[in-house]
Amino acid sequence: MLADGRPPALVDALLAGAEARQASELITNTVEDITGAPASTFARWAADRVDVFR
Numbered sequence: 787m788l789a790d791g792r793p794p795a796l797v798d799a800l801l802a803g804a805e806a807r808q809a810s811e812l813i814t815n816t817v818e819d820i821t822g823a824p825a826s827t828f829a830r831w832a833a834d835r836v837d838v839f840r
Contacts, residue, residue: 817825
């Protein structure tokens with residue numbers, strides 16, 4: 787956000803708000819409905835594509 791020119795105070799406020807927010811317990815199956823495959827975590831996605839990031 788800073789690289790895009792956002793003011794540091796705004797970035798700090800947004801990050802503080804995100805850190806203070808409780809995790810949602812809402813679970814949907816939208817990804818599976820659209821793609822036909824169940825959703826996975828970002829960690830799983832990244833691990834499956836680790837060679838792309840090397």
